[in-house]
Amino acid sequence: MIRMATASGTFCGVCETQHVVKEADYWCPECEEGLCTLCEKHHQASRATRNHEVTTVNDYKRIPPTIASINQYCSDHEKKYQHYCSEHEKLCCPLCITTNHKKCDLLALDEIIKTSKTSALFDMMEQSLKDMKSNIEKIVEDRKQNLEMIQQQRQRFKTDITKIRNKINKHLDKLEQDIQQDIQAAEQKVQSQIEILLSKLSDHGKTIDKIQNDISSTKSFATDLQTFFGGKLFEADIQNEEKFMQSLIEDGSIQQINLTWRMEDKMCDILSIEKMGEISVIANPPTITMTTEREKQAQQMIKNNDRLIIHNENGLFVCEIPVSRSPLNVTRIDEISVAVTHNQKPYHIEIINIAKRKIVKSIKASYECYGITHQKGRLIYYETGRGIQTADIADESSTTAVVTIDGKQLWNYVTSSKDKIYHTSNESNTVTCYTVTGQKVWEYKDDSMLKSIRGVTIDNECNVFGITG
Secondary structure, eight states, X not given: OEEOOOSSOOBBHHHHHTTEEOBOSEEETTTTEEEOHXXXXXXXXXXXXXXXXXXXXXXXXXXXXXXXXXXXXXXXXXXXXXXXXXXXXXXXXXXXXXXXXXXXXXXXXXXXXXXXXXXXXXXXHHHHHHHHHHHHHHHXXXXXXXXXXXXXXXXXXXXXXXXXXXXXXXXXXXXXXXXXXXXXXXXXXXXXHHHHHHHHHHHHHHHHHHHHHHHHHHXXXXXXXXXXXXXXXXXXXXXXXXXXXXXXXXXXXXXXXXXXEEEOGGGGSGGGOSOSEEEEEEEEOOSOOOOOHHHHHHHSOOXXXXXXXXXXXXXXXXXXXXXXXXXXXXXXXXXXXXXXXXXXXXXXEEEEETTTXXXXXXXXXXXXXXXXXXXXXXXXXXXXXXXXXXXXXXXXXXXXXEEOOOSOOOSOEEEEETTEEEEEETTTTEEEEEETTSOEEEEEEXXXXXXXXXXXXXXXXXXXXXXXX
């Protein structure tokens, strides 16, 4: 074999099969090998490889190592990944599915990675990094201002002390020296704490810069698969940085620091004075407010016209699923399914598969549907003009009236706990408890407190919570 020395260390895989080592100018992540210029032309012309996303070797080397290590093929079975298991957050080849993911809901990789580089996840991660960088700049500026204020306080205290010192005799020489030392020690303590914090902030700022650069390089040069799965790696790094930012609040690192000095009461009797005063370091609440993308999301109303909006446990946007017009209320059925009520024609309840991101079933209703809950395979919901109804999820044609409520009462809600159903009526201003078979257990009415009551829920102790508007 003829081996030609190169600076890059990446060689053309096709040429190597012909016993010639030639420097690669391009990299095909699909084939996981380098290509020289000539072989790249054949690679682009071949029917089997013409759709591969080829990049230059220089661009490929800019991809972060953790992202570049995400391969197209399963390391256990040497088969190409074709699906993604959202339950286990794993890439799956055909053999993975038959061995470990038979009962899992799988998503086709070709579909979910199409928009990986333009997904909202990367926008939010980048915005989170920008927010953290902005927060660091705020903290650095605030700490510098705090140091200036401490220095001004020190100077003011020193002046006060000097004025007093000039009015008394030599007995105060030693006392003045002691108090000056106390001031200096206090200032040095604060300065040391702040300098340590500034050093940490500088380190984390560099880390954030690196993540930003890695994300930019990933979006620009990594494959869709690498970008999709690499996003989770970046998210973990970002969460660590966010934990650091949160820790600054929790451990008091950004509390406002001040020095205080109090004149000793016994200064009037100079000969009995043992010290001129006392220096204290006090911490006041921070004067800056830190913001993150996750907090922004939490502050926003998670609502959109005719869509089911899903956020994960960390507040990050996951997806939105179109539903029929005028959705009103939603309840969880199981890990992958929810039910949504509607109050406009055609009146019905939709069952939505979150994993497949689509409506899989529709239960017909005669009138507007409002509150809904789920219990033991059955939906319990309020339907205007009919009252509290139950429907079998497996057999959507099987509906039963639990409590008949005549009249066109709107905006009634229900919830359930154990063997009880709780119902709110904003027309009668009541909260009523029924058994699951419809017998009234108790009813609470208050025309003032429960006026226009709507939503209702139950905690583990069976305490009832309602909301009025």
